[in-house]
Amino acid sequence: MDFNSGYKPFICAGAVILVANDLSESNTRDILDALLYAQTAAANNVTDFSQAASWTNAHKIAMRVTGAMLLDDPDASLPAPMHDSFSLIELVQKVLRNWPLGTTSLLLDSTGQSRLDLPFSTPAIETLQQHVVHQGRWVRFMFSLISADLTITTVMIAFEFDEVMGGNVLQHRFNTEKVLGNLSVDGYRAQADPEDYEFSRATIISLLGELRNEHIIALA
Numbered sequence: 001m002d003f004n005s006g007y008k009p010f011i012c013a014g015a016v017i018l019v020a021n022d023l024s025e026s027n028t029r030d031i032l033d034a035l036l037y038a039q040t041a042a043a044n045n046v047t048d049f050s051q052a053a054s055w056t057n058a059h060k061i062a063m064r065v066t067g068a069m070l071l072d073d074p075d076a077s078l079p080a081p082m083h084d085s086f087s088l089i090e091l092v093q094k095v096l097r098n099w100p101l102g103t104t105s106l107l108l109d110s111t112g113q114s115r116l117d118l119p120f121s122t123p124a125i126e127t128l129q130q131h132v133v134h135q136g137r138w139v140r141f142m143f144s145l146i147s148a149d150l151t152i153t154t155v156m157i158a159f160e161f162d163e164v165m166g167g168n169v170l171q172h173r174f175n176t177e178k179v180l181g182n183l184s185v186d187g188y189r190a191q192a193d194p195e196d197y198e199f200s201r202a203t204i205i206s207l208l209g210e211l212r213n214e215h216i217i218a219l220a
Contacts, residue, residue: 007145009219011124013039013211014131015142016089016170022148030201031146031192032216037204038062039131039142040211049138052158052184059142059156060188066204067196068152071189085173088132092143092155095185124217125168131215132169137161137180141169150192158184 007018008028012035019028041062046055060070086094132141137160144154163178205212 011128011215011217011219012036012144013215014128014140015039015144016128017144017146019146020148023146023150027150027192027194028146030194030197031150031152033201033204033208033212034063034066034068034192034197035142035144035152036211036215037066037208040208041065043131043140049134049140049158050160050181052140052182053186055140055158056156056184056186063152063188063190066200067193067198068190069193071151071191083176085175087173088139088141088157088170089143091157091185095155095187096153099187124219127215127217129169133165139169146192150194152190152192153187154190155185155187 006021008021010017010019010032012032015035017032017035019031023031038059042055042059045058048054064070083090132139134140139157139159139161141157142154143157144152146152159182160180161174161178162180163175165172165174
C-alpha cells in the first residue's frame, strides 16, 4: 500500500485514515473529528464485542449525526478462499478489490504496505492497539480513505481470535484457523458536508475534549 500517491496517513483511535493532500487543513480536521466521534459513540453504545453488526450500525448512525450522507453499502462479503494467515491491511485490500469504487484502486500497490512496515511512534501504536484489540481476544479495526471531494470510503473489520498477539497490530499475521466464529466485514461510502457539519462541530469538539489531541496522530 503506497502512501506516496497524494494521501497523508493518520491514526484515529482504532482506524488508519488516508487523507487526500488536496484537502484543506480545516476539512481534514473536521472529518477526522467526525470519524473519532463515530468510533467513540459506537464503542460506548455497543460494549458486547460479539455484536459486530450492531457496532457497525452504531458507527454509521453516528456519522449521519455529523452531517455526513451515506451514499451506499457496498457488498463487503469476504472473498474466498482465505489464505492461511492475513494482516489487517491485507484484508482491507481484499475487500476494496471487490468494491466497484474507482478511487480505491490507488491503494492496491503490488509492492506491499510501504510506510505501514516502518516503526510507528510509541503513542501511535499504543493508541491503535488500545482501540483495536479488546480483552486480549477481540478485534475492531477500521480503514478510511478521504478523497479530495470529501468522499469517505470506510472498511470495518471485527472478529474474535484465539492466539497470542504482540507488537504492532498492523504487522501481526492472524492465523485463519485461530479466528473464532464469523469474521465480520462491513463498509460504506459517505459524503461529508461542511455546511451540515457547522451545526454539530461545536458539540462534537466539546464531547471529544482532549481525545481529539490524544487519539488523532499524523504519521507523516
